[in-house]
Amino acid sequence: MKPESKDFLEKPKQAQGKCLMSRRKFLLSSGAATATVMVVINAGTPMAKEVPGVIATYPRKFITNLSKLKDDKPIDFSYPDKGAYAESIIVKLGVEAGGGIGPQRDVVAFNNYCTHQGGNLAGTYKGDTKSMGACPLHLSTYDLTRHGILISGQAYQSLPQILLELESDKIYAVGVFGLIYGRYDNLQG
Numbered sequence: 001m002k003p004e005s006k007d008f009l010e011k012p013k014q015a016q017g018k019c020l021m022s023r024r025k026f027l028l029s030s031g032a033a034t035a036t037v038m039v040v041i042n043a044g045t046p047m048a049k050e051v052p053g054v055i056a057t058y059p060r061k062f063i064t065n066l067s068k069l070k071d072d073k074p075i076d077f078s079y080p081d082k083g084a085y086a087e088s089i090i091v092k093l094g095v096e097a098g099g100g101i102g103p104q105r106d107v108v109a110f111n112n113y114c115t116h117q118g119g120n121l122a123g124t125y126k127g128d129t130k131s132m133g134a135c136p137l138h139l140s141t142y143d144l145t146r147h148g149i150l151i152s153g154q155a156y157q158s159l160p161q162i163l164l165e166l167e168s169d170k171i172y173a174v175g176v177f178g179l180i181y182g183r184y185d186n187l188q189g
Contacts, residue, residue, distance in 0.1 A: 058080050063171045074090065080173070086180070097130070099164075110161055113181040113182070114155055119138070125144075147177070160176050160179060161178060
């Protein structure tokens with residue numbers, strides 16, 4: 001076509017190769033297809049361990065007596081099982097803490113392994129700062145008064161906090177808030 005011709009200025013006819021789907025229809029249908037595929041892929045993924053008809057829960061485990069805890073003197077225990085990376089500490093901080101139990105809400109428990117690369121934090125509790133760490137691998141340090149949030153270092157997740165329950169003077173572990181390092185889920189076995 002020559003630029004001077006009248007046909008050049010007219011809109012081209014779309015008889016050939018006309019798109020039957022608008023941009024909106026394309027986006028909606030591709031979004032629906034993606035959602036369907038994701039549901040099908042995740043259908044076989046175990047979200048919780050199941051016993052026929054019952055979703056598995058964390059075990060309720062006796063840890064110690066409240067009266068036996070002394071400020072800034074951690075006690076070691078394993079939870080939720082005796083498997084890899086299950087070692088934890090319970091400590092009476094002497095100051096109120098997130099998730100704390102007891103009259104002063106100062107008794108907390110945490111898993112002993114760094115969330116970055118699984119460095120063992122056993123023996124790194126510091127009473128003056130109410131923290132755990134520094135991790136021997138990359139120096140991550142965690143604040144135990146604030147749900148084990150990262151203070152410094154390479155980690156990007158808080159330290160897994162063991163959920164506690166107080167029944168008269170007895171302290172029980174009843175769950176874990178966060179994923180224990182090295183595990184696909186906390187309830188292995």
